[in-house]
Amino acid sequence: MCKGADSIILPLLKDAESKAVKDLSGRTVEFMDNFAKEGLRTLLIVEKILTQQEFDAWNAEYTEALNSLVDRDDKVA
Numbered sequence: 659m660c661k662g663a664d665s666i667i668l669p670l671l672k673d674a675e676s677k678a679v680k681d682l683s684g685r686t687v688e689f690m691d692n693f694a695k696e697g698l699r700t701l702l703i704v705e706k707i708l709t710q711q712e713f714d715a716w717n718a719e720y721t722e723a724l725n726s727l728v729d730r731d732d733k734v735a
Contacts, residue, residue: 659705664690667702 660667664687690700708716723733 659703661701661703664700664702667704671704 693700720734723730726733
Protein backbone atom coordinates (compact mmCIF):
# COMPACT_ATOMS: atom_id res chain seq x y z
CA MET A 659 0.00 0.00 0.00
CA CYS A 660 1.09 3.53 -0.67
CA LYS A 661 -0.37 6.96 -0.10
CA GLY A 662 0.57 10.30 -1.52
CA ALA A 663 -0.46 13.39 -3.40
CA ASP A 664 -2.31 12.74 -6.64
CA SER A 665 0.41 14.62 -8.55
CA ILE A 666 2.95 12.06 -7.31
CA ILE A 667 0.88 8.85 -7.36
CA LEU A 668 -0.89 9.16 -10.74
CA PRO A 669 2.34 9.26 -12.81
CA LEU A 670 3.59 6.14 -11.00
CA LEU A 671 0.57 4.07 -12.04
CA LYS A 672 0.58 1.98 -15.18
CA ASP A 673 -1.40 3.55 -18.02
CA ALA A 674 -4.36 1.20 -17.58
CA GLU A 675 -4.47 1.79 -13.81
CA SER A 676 -4.19 5.55 -14.24
CA LYS A 677 -7.00 5.51 -16.79
CA ALA A 678 -9.17 3.48 -14.40
CA VAL A 679 -8.64 6.04 -11.63
CA LYS A 680 -9.38 8.93 -13.96
CA ASP A 681 -12.48 7.19 -15.33
CA LEU A 682 -13.78 6.02 -11.94
CA SER A 683 -17.33 7.29 -11.92
CA GLY A 684 -16.06 9.54 -14.70
CA ARG A 685 -15.20 12.23 -12.17
CA THR A 686 -12.29 11.29 -9.88
CA VAL A 687 -9.85 13.84 -11.29
CA GLU A 688 -12.60 16.44 -11.39
CA PHE A 689 -13.25 15.93 -7.68
CA MET A 690 -9.53 16.19 -6.88
CA ASP A 691 -9.24 19.40 -8.91
CA ASN A 692 -12.27 20.92 -7.18
CA PHE A 693 -10.90 20.05 -3.74
CA ALA A 694 -7.52 21.57 -4.65
CA LYS A 695 -9.20 24.78 -5.87
CA GLU A 696 -10.80 25.07 -2.44
CA GLY A 697 -7.36 24.75 -0.86
CA LEU A 698 -7.91 21.19 0.34
CA ARG A 699 -5.15 18.61 0.24
CA THR A 700 -5.95 15.47 -1.69
CA LEU A 701 -4.30 12.10 -1.17
CA LEU A 702 -4.57 8.87 -3.09
CA ILE A 703 -4.18 5.47 -1.51
CA VAL A 704 -3.11 2.68 -3.84
CA GLU A 705 -2.64 -1.02 -3.36
CA LYS A 706 -1.04 -3.74 -5.40
CA ILE A 707 -1.27 -7.39 -4.50
CA LEU A 708 2.00 -9.11 -5.31
CA THR A 709 2.74 -12.74 -5.93
CA GLN A 710 5.56 -14.22 -3.88
CA GLN A 711 7.75 -14.20 -7.01
CA GLU A 712 7.06 -10.51 -7.65
CA PHE A 713 7.86 -9.67 -4.04
CA ASP A 714 11.08 -11.71 -4.06
CA ALA A 715 12.27 -9.99 -7.25
CA TRP A 716 11.43 -6.53 -5.88
CA ASN A 717 12.97 -7.28 -2.49
CA ALA A 718 16.25 -8.45 -4.04
CA GLU A 719 16.49 -5.27 -6.11
CA TYR A 720 15.49 -3.07 -3.16
CA THR A 721 18.03 -4.71 -0.83
CA GLU A 722 20.75 -4.20 -3.43
CA ALA A 723 19.75 -0.54 -3.77
CA LEU A 724 19.87 -0.04 0.01
CA ASN A 725 23.38 -1.47 0.12
CA SER A 726 24.64 0.62 -2.79
CA LEU A 727 27.44 3.07 -2.09
CA VAL A 728 26.76 5.06 -5.27
CA ASP A 729 23.46 6.83 -6.11
CA ARG A 730 21.64 5.05 -3.26
CA ASP A 731 18.69 7.46 -3.15
CA ASP A 732 18.06 7.18 -6.88
CA LYS A 733 18.31 3.40 -6.83
CA VAL A 734 15.99 3.10 -3.81
CA ALA A 735 13.45 5.38 -5.51
